[in-house]
Amino acid sequence: MLRWPTLYAHQALTKTEDRSYDPFMAEEMADFDRLIDRRDTSSSKWDKYAGTDILPMWVADTDFLVPDFILNAIRARLDHGILGYTITPPALTEAVLDWLRHQFDWQVPAEWLVWLPGVVPGLNLATRASGQPGDALLLNTPIYYPFLALAANAGQTMLDSPLHDSQGRWEFDLDHMGALVDGFHGRTGVYMLCNPQNPTGRIYIEDELLALGQFCCDRDLVLCSDEIHCSLLLDSPQPHIPIAALDPAFARRSITLLAPNKTYNIPGESCGVAIIPDAGLRQRFIGARNGLVPHPTVLALAAATAAYQDRSTWVAQLNQYLAANRDLVAQRLNALPGVRVNQVEATYLSWIDIRPLALSAPLAHFERYGLGLSDGAQFGLPGYVRLNFGCPRARLIEGLQRFESAVRAL
Numbered sequence: 001m002l003r004w005p006t007l008y009a010h011q012a013l014t015k016t017e018d019r020s021y022d023p024f025m026a027e028e029m030a031d032f033d034r035l036i037d038r039r040d041t042s043s044s045k046w047d048k049y050a051g052t053d054i055l056p057m058w059v060a061d062t063d064f065l066v067p068d069f070i071l072n073a074i075r076a077r078l079d080h081g082i083l084g085y086t087i088t089p090p091a092l093t094e095a096v097l098d099w100l101r102h103q104f105d106w107q108v109p110a111e112w113l114v115w116l117p118g119v120v121p122g123l124n125l126a127t128r129a130s131g132q133p134g135d136a137l138l139l140n141t142p143i144y145y146p147f148l149a150l151a152a153n154a155g156q157t158m159l160d161s162p163l164h165d166s167q168g169r170w171e172f173d174l175d176h177m178g179a180l181v182d183g184f185h186g187r188t189g190v191y192m193l194c195n196p197q198n199p200t201g202r203i204y205i206e207d208e209l210l211a212l213g214q215f216c217c218d219r220d221l222v223l224c225s226d227e228i229h230c231s232l233l234l235d236s237p238q239p240h241i242p243i244a245a246l247d248p249a250f251a252r253r254s255i256t257l258l259a260p261n262k263t264y265n266i267p268g269e270s271c272g273v274a275i276i277p278d279a280g281l282r283q284r285f286i287g288a289r290n291g292l293v294p295h296p297t298v299l300a301l302a303a304a305t306a307a308y309q310d311r312s313t314w315v316a317q318l319n320q321y322l323a324a325n326r327d328l329v330a331q332r333l334n335a336l337p338g339v340r341v342n343q344v345e346a347t348y349l350s351w352i353d354i355r356p357l358a359l360s361a362p363l364a365h366f367e368r369y370g371l372g373l374s375d376g377a378q379f380g381l382p383g384y385v386r387l388n389f390g391c392p393r394a395r396l397i398e399g400l401q402r403f404e405s406a407v408r409a410l
């Protein structure tokens with residue numbers, strides 16, 4: 001598969017094979033070290049701990065400033081002065097199609113796109129578009145917690161085939177997945193994939209995706225793939241591969257969900273897109289959306305347009321900074337007894353095994369030492385915590401010190 005060396009600095013280097021080439025040379029460096037006070041801004045992340053000294057490292061947004069090219073696009077739209085009902089700007093459609101071609105060599109016609117105010121509504125619509133109440137949905141835990149509510153939200157049954165930790169490489173078990181589907185007394189409508197995977201930070205490789213796609217074909221399942229973290233590849237030589245781009249047979253049964261929200265830290269200006277090649281499935285998805293799920297807002301669309309038009313090195317710089325944060329988390333926390341940090345290939349989230357610490361209430365324990373984490377139980381796997389390292393290094397170091405104090409106190 002061809003990929004343009006636009007986003008990832010290390011790929012650009014490999015591609016040119018010119019060791020003197022510096023992809024950042026011509027551009028201003030983003031200042032990811034800058035500390036910005038987010039208290040009293042109605043931030044979900046920070047206001048959860050308002051009035052306390054607890055450092056929030058839980059929900060997946062970062063403490064980095066949104067790049068100027070996005071802020072300027074929002075300002076320009078705002079300056080018009082009228083914020084009426086809106087359609088999707090043609091420039092956004094053009095930008096996302098171009099981006100898909102450049103990043104993944106994936107040719108997507110405009111009519112496959114359905115715009116959404118974020119990816120989570122898309123997950124819920126995909127569940128309803130591919131099954132009826134009483135049907136089942138298949139997934140693998142641990143997984144981003146809104147996945148765990150999808151079946152219940154739609155009156156369906158959740159079939160969970162847990163991932164296995166094979167020395168930090170979390171793997172699915174196709175035999176077990178097949179047995180769950182076969183053992184269910186009714187129909188299973190959809191398999192829900194999260195790639196790159198939240199919370200384990202894995203990027204699935206081509207062979208795994210081929211096996212998953214074939215599994216969905218064999219069982220006649222809709223294949224819904226949440227790929228929101230696809231640009232946060234840190235320094236992994238492993239590319240992101242959209243599963244639907246691998247095989248037309250996978251594409252025909254696929255719903256791929258994308259958004260610029262995580263990469264550019266704009267989840268509060270949320271805009272997402274579903275790519276649905278099959279016209280019938282797309283119509284069911286749109287039918288489930290109508291009247292219930294609003295169109296993205298004017299400002300969200302302006303932000304998303306600027307994001308998908310971005311061909312700068314901002315994301316490469318971000319990934320480079322995040323990779324160093326990831327390494328620091330691993331270096332400091334792996335030195336602690338009873339703590340094991342999973343290697344993160346993508347995302348800015350560390351998945352940390354603390355089972356040997358035998359904490360009955362892990363969140364409360366870390367909060368007592370001034371650190372706000374996410375509990376693995378929320379993702380379907382107790383005994384783990386998730387730490388968000390998407391923040392300036394100084395703040396991360398403070399958080400790691402608190403983590404260390406919390407463990408040493410035991």
Ligand SMILES: Cc1ncc(COP(=O)(O)O)c(C=O)c1O
Binds near residue numbers: 060228259271
């Ligand atoms: C895998 C995954 N999907 C979706 C979302 C949320 O997407 P949105 O805010 O666009 O609904 C997140 C946020 O952390 C996520 O990690």
